[in-house]
Amino acid sequence: MQLNFTKMHGLGNDFVMINAIDQDVNLTNPMIKAIADRHQGIGCDQLLMVEASPVADCDFRYRIFNSDGSEVEQCGNGARCFARFVVDQGLTDKTEIPVLTAGGRIVLNLREDGQVTVDMGEPQLLPAEIPLAMPEQQVRYSHTLEDNGQVEFSAVSMGNPHAVLVVDDVDTAEVESIGSEFQRDEVFPQQVNVGFMQVIDRQQVRLRVFERGVGETMACGTGACAAIVAGRLQGLLDTPVTVILPAGKLEIHWAGEHSPVMMTGPVATVFHGTINI
Numbered sequence: 001m002q003l004n005f006t007k008m009h010g011l012g013n014d015f016v017m018i019n020a021i022d023q024d025v026n027l028t029n030p031m032i033k034a035i036a037d038r039h040q041g042i043g044c045d046q047l048l049m050v051e052a053s054p055v056a057d058c059d060f061r062y063r064i065f066n067s068d069g070s071e072v073e074q075c076g077n078g079a080r081c082f083a084r085f086v087v088d089q090g091l092t093d094k095t096e097i098p099v100l101t102a103g104g105r106i107v108l109n110l111r112e113d114g115q116v117t118v119d120m121g122e123p124q125l126l127p128a129e130i131p132l133a134m135p136e137q138q139v140r141y142s143h144t145l146e147d148n149g150q151v152e153f154s155a156v157s158m159g160n161p162h163a164v165l166v167v168d169d170v171d172t173a174e175v176e177s178i179g180s181e182f183q184r185d186e187v188f189p190q191q192v193n194v195g196f197m198q199v200i201d202r203q204q205v206r207l208r209v210f211e212r213g214v215g216e217t218m219a220c221g222t223g224a225c226a227a228i229v230a231g232r233l234q235g236l237l238d239t240p241v242t243v244i245l246p247a248g249k250l251e252i253h254w255a256g257e258h259s260p261v262m263m264t265g266p267v268a269t270v271f272h273g274t275i276n277i
């Protein structure tokens with residue numbers, strides 16, 4: 001199968017974008033892994049696909065696949081790139097674009113300055129919604145990992161599951177060790193994205209994220225949303241908050257329970273190509 005694609009990134013979290021409306025696409029899990037492979041394929045953290053929407057209140061269906069081939073519910077940096085992509089592909093000329101994901105309906109807003117604001121929907125906090133194998137909802141959970149011992153974390157779903165640890169210094173956080181151990185622990189039955197948040201002050205944080213299905217990425221949009229929700233529930237943060245990542249910044253706004261999380265940040269188109277897969 002020959003596929004046209006566009007390579008994009010949101011703060012270094014990089015994507016292969018596929019228009020499955022204007023071309024016949026039938027990708028298997030092994031094919032997605034091969035495309036994502038950084039040595040024998042194109043290379044990406046996630047593969048994102050635009051399809052026709054099956055529902056009236058969304059313009060498109062937005063499908064998300066991690067580099068390990070797993071299909072997941074949500075991708076925040078990808079959502080910003082998706083907005084740019086559907087316009088550049090001539091699929092819409094709107095600047096406010098409702099899309100359907102496996103994690104629910106989100107709304108993308110293309111701004112005059114080229115950045116994109118996404119209404120990421122309301123965070124989910126009940127253990128069953130994360131999912132998290134804990135008896136009741138808490139602001140902070142305590143759990144003992146086999147190798148890393150006792151850890152304290154908050155748990156938030158943005159459609160996809162997140163654990164958020166507050167750390168003194170992201171540069172010395174055990175991102176790889178704790179992040180990978182959480183994937184093997186039954187406390188998160190569908191695995192989990194693990195965020196390590198350093199609070200600079202009430203309006204700024206630094207963040208590193210070990211992503212489910214990928215490993216540590218340069219940025220994680222849903223991870224930034226989950227981190228700010230966790231920080232605000234713990235009384236550590238105001239709103240909006242600037243999330244400082246290695247390749248740039250995201251602005252996250254959350255007014256509180258029963259409010260959507262609003263994420264604003266940049267997008268970049270790197271190149272267009274064709275791949276035989």
Ligand SMILES: N[C@H](CCC[C@H](N)C(=O)O)C(=O)O
Pocket residue numbers: 013045046064066072073074075076077078160161193211212213214217219220221222223
């Ligand atoms: N690894 C995530 C999906 C991509 C999330 C991230 N790239 C973002 O920008 O939100 C998961 O398995 O839920």
